Amino acid sequence: MAEVCDVEVVVFDVLGTMVDEQGGLRAAIREAVPASDDASVDHLLTVWQEHVEHEQQRIGEDSRAYANTEIIDREAAQRVAARAGLTDPTVIERLATAGQRLSPWDDSHSGLTRLARRFPVLGLSNASRATLLRLNAYAGLRWHQALSAEDAQAYKPAPDVYRLAVDTAGCPPERVLMVAAHAWDLRGAQTVGMRTAYVRRPVGDPPKRTDTFSWRSNSLDELAATLAAA
CATH class of the missing domain: 3.40.50.1000 (HAD superfamily/HAD-like)
Incomplete structure (x- = not known):
């Protein structure tokens, strides 16, 4: 000891x-895409998490210049929006700032x-x-x-x-x-x-x-x- x-x-x-963090992101996705069932929300959460992990890994490997989490989260939100068919910029922007509300x-x-x-x-x-x-x-x-x-x-x-x-x-x-x-x-x-x-x-x-x-x-x-x- x-x-x-x-x-x-x-x-x-x-x-x-x-x-x-995971629960907060899941809630934000459900708010942005209220018609989604649990499986769809989980899939969109995976899309978000995999993008963040991949981009942070690229930065760690010096294959991408440093970008802070606001930038990477906005990219992740855009990916989720594309998968879910979201087009409302206000909804997408709120989703991009989900990390501020955990x-x-x-x-x-x-x-x-x-x-x-x-x-x-x-x-x-x-x-x-x-x-x-x-x-x-x-x-x-x-x-x-x-x-x-x-x-x-x-x-x-x-x-x-x-x-x-x-x-x-x-x-x-x-x-x-x-x-x-x-x-x-x-x-x-x-x-x-x-x-x-x-x-x-x-x-x-x-x-x-x-x-x-x-x-x-x-x-x-x-x-x-x-x-x-x-």
């Missing part, structure tokens, strides 16, 4: 870890508040600066500071994104704890020496047997209690 006294700053992934998980506020009483807490998100500002306001997430990968002109799991958090924390990376529901995100944090804590969410990327994270919890409240008790 890792020694919590060594942790000085706690950093949280936002999309999927603190807010229900609801927090039930324990996000309470867990974040408990940890913020003991540690400086940072949000670290692939969301653009403008999107992150509006998302934090919509979801009611209260950070000591929120950082966007846009400042690194890269996307997680690129090391430069995690270095934003380490540099902001102003302490050695082994004293900075990265919290996420995505094992790939935590592996990225480990490449720069950060400590890691996996929090299970209904949708995420669970750890493999080979993963060695400092903590694993079933909820943010459970993680907060573990760190507070140590």
Whole structure:
């Protein structure tokens, strides 16, 4: 078991870890295409997610110049619109900004508040600066500071994104704890020496047997209690 006294700053992934990204996107698609059944909505969600993943991967491979999530989300919305036969520009624009309106998980506020009483807490998100500002306001997430990968002109799991958090924390990376529901995100944090804590969410990327994270919890409240008790 890792020694919590060594942790000085706690950093949280936002999309999927603190807010229900998949559920929010699904709701936005259903709003844009109200006649769609569940299978059609799931298909359109896959179209969106595959575009975002592919474009962020291209940026990571230097086969595309950096573009922030506002641009990529707008591209994804256009793809969904084309598949669904949407032509109303107002509807398409609202769909493109769905990432600004994602609801927090039930324990996000309470867990974040408990940890913020003991540690400086940072949000670290692939969301653009403008999107992150509006998302934090919509979801009611209260950070000591929120950082966007846009400042690194890269996307997680690129090391430069995690270095934003380490540099902001102003302490050695082994004293900075990265919290996420995505094992790939935590592996990225480990490449720069950060400590890691996996929090299970209904949708995420669970750890493999080979993963060695400092903590694993079933909820943010459970993680907060573990760190507070140590």
